[in-house]
Amino acid sequence: MKAQVSLKHLFRVFTKPEDEDSALTQIEKHLSDDILDFLSQHVVTRPISLEDIEKVFSATSVPESPEFVSDLAEHLREDLVAHSVNTYSPKFIGHMTSALPYFHLSLAKLLVGLNQNPVKIETSKAFTPLERQVLGMLHHLIFDQQDAFYDTYLHSANHALGAFCSGGTVANITALWVARNRRLGPSEGFSGVGRAGLHAAYRHYGIQNLGLLSSRRGHYSLGKAIDLLGIGREQMLTLPCPGQTLDPEMALKAGKAYQDAGNDLLALVGVAGTTETGHIDPLDELADVAKELGCWFHVDAAWGGATLFSTSYRDKLSGIEKADSVTMDAHKQMYVPMGAGMVLFKQPESANAVRHHAQYILRQGSKDLGSTTLEGSRNGMAMMVYASLRIFGRQGYQLLIDQCIEKAQLFADMIQRHPDFELITQPTLSILTYRVIPEAAQQRIETLCEERKVRANALTDVLVRKVQKAQREAGQSFVSRTRLEVAKYGDTPITVFRVVLANPMTSNADLAAILAEQRQIAVAFEEWDALNTQDQAD
Numbered sequence: 297m298k299a300q301v302s303l304k305h306l307f308r309v310f311t312k313p314e315d316e317d318s319a320l321t322q323i324e325k326h327l328s329d330d331i332l333d334f335l336s337q338h339v340v341t342r343p344i345s346l347e348d349i350e351k352v353f354s355a356t357s358v359p360e361s362p363e364f365v366s367d368l369a370e371h372l373r374e375d376l377v378a379h380s381v382n383t384y385s386p387k388f389i390g391h392m393t394s395a396l397p398y399f400h401l402s403l404a405k406l407l408v409g410l411n412q413n414p415v416k417i418e419t420s421k422a423f424t425p426l427e428r429q430v431l432g433m434l435h436h437l438i439f440d441q442q443d444a445f446y447d448t449y450l451h452s453a454n455h456a457l458g459a460f461c462s463g464g465t466v467a468n469i470t471a472l473w474v475a476r477n478r479r480l481g482p483s484e485g486f487s488g489v490g491r492a493g494l495h496a497a498y499r500h501y502g503i504q505n506l507g508l509l510s511s512r513r514g515h516y517s518l519g520k521a522i523d524l525l526g527i528g529r530e531q532m533l534t535l536p537c538p539g540q541t542l543d544p545e546m547a548l549k550a551g552k553a554y555q556d557a558g559n560d561l562l563a564l565v566g567v568a569g570t571t572e573t574g575h576i577d578p579l580d581e582l583a584d585v586a587k588e589l590g591c592w593f594h595v596d597a598a599w600g601g602a603t604l605f606s607t608s609y610r611d612k613l614s615g616i617e618k619a620d621s622v623t624m625d626a627h628k629q630m631y632v633p634m635g636a637g638m639v640l641f642k643q644p645e646s647a648n649a650v651r652h653h654a655q656y657i658l659r660q661g662s663k664d665l666g667s668t669t670l671e672g673s674r675n676g677m678a679m680m681v682y683a684s685l686r687i688f689g690r691q692g693y694q695l696l697i698d699q700c701i702e703k704a705q706l707f708a709d710m711i712q713r714h715p716d717f718e719l720i721t722q723p724t725l726s727i728l729t730y731r732v733i734p735e736a737a738q739q740r741i742e743t744l745c746e747e748r749k750v751r752a753n754a755l756t757d758v759l760v761r762k763v764q765k766a767q768r769e770a771g772q773s774f775v776s777r778t779r780l781e782v783a784k785y786g787d788t789p790i791t792v793f794r795v796v797l798a799n800p801m802t803s804n805a806d807l808a809a810i811l812a813e814q815r816q817i818a819v820a821f822e823e824w825d826a827l828n829t830q831d832q833a834d
C-alpha cells in the first residue's frame with residue numbers, strides 16, 4: 297500500500313511514529329525484549345542462494361511514491377533480515393564479528409537519536425572531549441605515560457593522542473599517512489608532501505622508492521594504504537613467515553638490502569594478532585629493527601590489541617609501547633558495534649603532520665577532531681567504546697579475553713585428540729587453524745615422497761573446501777577457511793579451517809558439535825574415500 301504524498305504526512309515521519317503498532321515497532325520491541333529469540337525466529341529462516349536474493353534486490357529505479365514505514369519494515373524482515381547471518385550464534389566461530397552485549401542496542405538508539413557529528417565541536421560539543429578521553433584511555437593502555445603527560449595533551453588543541461575512525465583499515469591508512477607526511481615533511485625550500493605532492497617530495501629528498509616492510513600475514517589494508525598514499529604496492533616488502541611470525545633478522549636483512557639498492561624505508565609494520573592465524577610478531581625486537589633501519593614502527597593490533605586488558609596475557613604484546621603508532625579496533629575483541637577503529641600515536645605531535653584547516657570549521661586553534669582525521673562526518677561511536685570500557689572495566693575485559701584464549705587452547709586439544717582432524721596452527725590468542733583428514737591418510741602423509749605428499753594435500757584441500765561450504769550452507773554452524781604456507785608441507789599453501797573464538801557464549805559442547813558435523817559431512821565426499829585408500833589409488 298502506498299502512503300499519501302503530502303508534506304503534512306512527510307513531516308509526521310520526522311516527528312512521531314505513524315502507527316504505534318507498526319511492523320517496525322514490533323521488530324524493535326522484539327529485539328529489545330530478547331534479541332537471541334528475535335534472531336532465532338527471523339534470521340536465516342530458510343536456505344536460499346545468493347542469486348535468488350539478488351533477484352529480490354534488482355529494481356533500479358528510485359521508488360516513485362512514498363511507502364508506509366510498516367510496509368517497508370515487513371519487506372525488510374522477510375527479504376533482508378531473514379537472509380542475513382546470525383552473528384550472535386555461539387556456533388558462528390569463523391570470523392571476528394560476534395554477538396554484542398545487549399546495552400549497545402539502546403545506546404545505538406541514543407546515538408542515532410542525538411545524531412552528533414564529532415568532526416567539529418559545533419555539531420558534537422561534549423562528544424569531542426569524550427572521544428579524546430577514549431583515545432587517552434587506550435593511549436594509556438598501550439604507552440602508559442605519566443599523569444602529567446595526559447594533563448598536558450589529552451584536551452590540547454594542538455595535539456592528538458590518536459584518531460577515531462570507522463575501522464582498522466582507515467586506522468592503518470591514517471598511521472601510514474602520518475608516517476609519510478613526517479618522512480616527507482616540510483624542510484628548507486620545501487613545503488612538504490601534503491602541499492607539494494609526492495613527485496616533488498621524492499625529488500627534494502632524493503628518493504627513488506619508499507617501501508613498507510611487513511610479513512605476508514599483514515592485513516590487506518596495508519596494500520590499500522600504500523596504493524592510496526602513492527607509494528605503490530610494488531614497494532611492499534612482504535616477507536614469508538614459515539615460523540608464523542616476522543623474523544626480526546630476516547626483516548633487518550631485507551630492509552638493509554632494500555636501502556642498499558638506493559631506496560628508503562617508510563615503515564616497518566608488526567602485527568599483534570594476524571587476521572588469519574592470530575599470531576603476534578616479536579614486537580620488542582621489531583622495534584629495534586625499525587630503529588636500526590631508521591623508519592617508522594607501526595603495530596597493527598586491530599584484533600589482538602584488546603589482549604592488553606589482560607594481566608595474564610598482555611606480555612605477549614610486549615614492545616608495543618615502542619611503536620610510533622598502533623591500530624586498534626574496538627569492534628573486534630572489545631564487543632563494540634562495527635565502526636569503531638582507532639589509531640594511537642605515541643607522540644602527541646605526530647598527527648600534526650596531517651593537520652588540516654578550513655575557514656568555516658576546523659579553524660586554527662580549534663579543538664575540532666576533524667582537523668586530524670581522514671574521515672569527515674562520522675558518528676559518535678566513541679560513546680559506545682566509552683560505555684563498554686566503563687561497564688566491563690579492565691577486569692571484565694580480562695575475563696572475556698582470558699576465557700577466549702583458554703577456550704581456544706581447549707579446542708586445539710580437542711582437535712589434536714580427534715583422529716580425523718589435524719591442528720595446523722596452535723592458538724597464540726583465540727584464533728586457530730586445522731583441517732579434516734582421515735586418520736589413515738594423516739599417518740601416511742608424513743612418509744610420502746614430495747610429489748605424492750603434494751597430491752595428498754591437494755586432495756585434502758578439496759575436501760576441506762567442500763566441507764566448509766557444505767557446513768556454511770547447512771546453516772547450523774560456521775567456520776571460515778583460508779590458505780596457509782605451513783613449514784612441514786613446503787611452499788605450496790594448504791587449505792585450512794579458520795576459527796575465531798569471539799563469542800563468550802560458545803560452549804565446549806558447541807565446539808564438539810562443530811567437529812562432529814564436519815566429520816559427518818566429510819565422510820560423504822569422494823575425497824574422503826580417496827584419501828583413505830590412496831595407496832591403492834596411486
Ligand SMILES: *Cc1c(COP(=O)(O)O)cnc(C)c1O
Pocket residue numbers: 462463464465466468515517567569570571596597598599625637
Ligand atoms: C580486522 C583487521 C584489520 C582491518 O580492520 P577493519 O576494521 O576491518 O577495517 C586490519 N588489521 C588487522 C590485523 C585486522 O585483524
